[in-house]
Amino acid sequence: MISLAGGIPAPDLIDTEGLEAATCHAIKSAPDNIYQYGLTEGERFLREEIASHMVAQGICVEPDHILVTTGSQQALDIVARTFLDEGDSVLVEEPTYLAALQVFDMAGANTIAFQVDQHGIDFTRLESLAAKRRIKLMYLVPNFSNPTGRTLPLAERMDLVEFAIRHDILIVEDDPYGDLRYDGDHVASLFKIAEQSFNSKHRVIYISSFSKTLAPGLRLGWCIPPESYFHPLCRAKQSMDLHSSTLSQYIAGYYLKSGRLDNRLKLLKKAYKSRRDALIKAIAEHLPGTLELNVPEGGMFLWGRFSNGLDASLVLKQALSHNVMFVPGKYFYSGTPDLSSIRLSFSTITPSLADEAVKRLAIAIQKTEQLQAQE
């Protein structure tokens, strides 16, 4: 089975050697700490390392204002539980990250979707949504979004922050892929735009993760909230799991301290870029005109739609029997889904595998079309 479905980092690109070294260093240097209870907000030295790491994203933050979380998933959940009450309204891009929708759903919130298409965000629609009801929170993955791979351009980011300020909406900026840019230039984070362009320090909660760059199995993410929100979020986390794995924090901390991450990111970006390009090339070759593609500047996902409107779920059925899988795009919608959309993850598809993956996909599509013609 060739899987274009997962959102996992490539196993062959995880720096097991570096992680092993960091683990051994932790065992040797801090045997009395790594197995013991720790602080809810996270180990100080890891927070210092994260603060240094954030500089690459143009975010200057004191270690004391960083909350270490059990993956960025928990950061999202902490934010939802702290800020959302039953029935509150949350704005989300359509389509968006599935597990974020689950979090908002569990918090009892109403998610209201706004479309982002090739022309960008429809701000007229956004304004009319905000005019109708109080919106408390807006959730965005501005860099190489899951599932669409899209990156919000600077002008749209500026407009979004201005919109959020005007309507008193808290922005949750989820940025797990920010370090994985393969083309184009870095775009300032919403967090930074709010602070620097609008002098607003209480507008954006920035969330990120080590899951895509270091190792998801450590379950470590972090959250940079406006200062005044730090303690409420920390209290919520305490009730949720006391703190994140001490051992994981030491491993991540020592790994960052070792300086290996920079080189690893270079390696990851080079490898993922070539995997993305190989998959795009194979699609152009074996599926000419069949799949309209978004080409992302980073991250892990190609987003496509069948130009003849084929139902992606039917294609998946055929695909599975031809040993290839992907995720139909419909799962990422909170409103009416585009049934012919699909998400293709290229992170685990080496260039030598891309051809075979797309050939199988092409057969599955052909079969689906044949079956439809027979009906």
Place this chain on the structure above:
Amino acid sequence: MISLAGGIPAPDLIDTEGLEAATCHAIKSAPDNIYQYGLTEGERFLREEIASHMVAQGICVEPDHILVTTGSQQALDIVARTFLDEGDSVLVEEPTYLAALQVFDMAGANTIAFQVDQHGIDFTRLESLAAKRRIKLMYLVPNFSNPTGRTLPLAERMDLVEFAIRHDILIVEDDPYGDLRYDGDHVASLFKIAEQSFNSKHRVIYISSFSKTLAPGLRLGWCIPPESYFHPLCRAKQSMDLHSSTLSQYIAGYYLKSGRLDNRLKLLKKAYKSRRDALIKAIAEHLPGTLELNVPEGGMFLWGRFSNGLDASLVLKQALSHNVMFVPGKYFYSGTPDLSSIRLSFSTITPSLADEAVKRLAIAIQKTEQLQAQE
């Protein structure tokens, strides 16, 4: 500073050697798995090991019905979020585990306390509470409770289960200390009583943890819900942190597989028993007649109250300036607290330290009495 305040396992009793061996084994045997995403319900082989381990508690359970959690704190939170709606009523012992009260509070539930004194549970009061309102959930730490150290006798457990069945109340049995019994005989869990004596398989959710026996820094606990509740709980966990640290799970799994836990438990029980006894002896010597004590058959806590009604918070103030600390009991109450109650943790107080700890405590008490007399 000598701390009788913490609820942490003794650092000198953590099996760092065994944990290190398990960690190295994990690195060597499963380098492709330990850093990668895992299943929400937990790694299969760890769940098998937990199932074997549960046999000591008289609980027979399929590995498939065990949900691995990020500490037992998360298990509690998962249960609260799955079963409790805003305004629901939860019965708790008075006093009880502080962080459980925080969880129920965060879920928007009303906690209703029932006293447990030397005569046991007042069932007349329980019945009148249940007659007045629908109670959804009842939370108990039946073995060596935090903070009181009390163990519910079998007869009371039977009555509680019968009561819960009659009023359709779900019991949450929190058992982090169950493996740490120093005196007396094992008492059947509420989980087992419900199943075996009442043929009721949908009444009790059993929760436990590796934090007191293995290492809190791994952040691993587990939850054994009735079968029909497994999937809703698993879905909630998925939204909360996707899954618990894969590396931690491999370490715990390999540690259990190594067979070292049995010996470690023997060692822990011997050491904690002698720490408990040394502290009791020192209290009898230096504080005769001052402190009424609960003597627990296991766990980590002595619970006491000042027989002359002294305010424990005032004593703590003096204690801190004499380099000894403890937790005033009032923090463990959801209703009106007993201000003269205190919790003394003996887990980190070696017998050679007990005398000095209690001497300092005696001075602090004397000082407090003097200050009160002057007022």
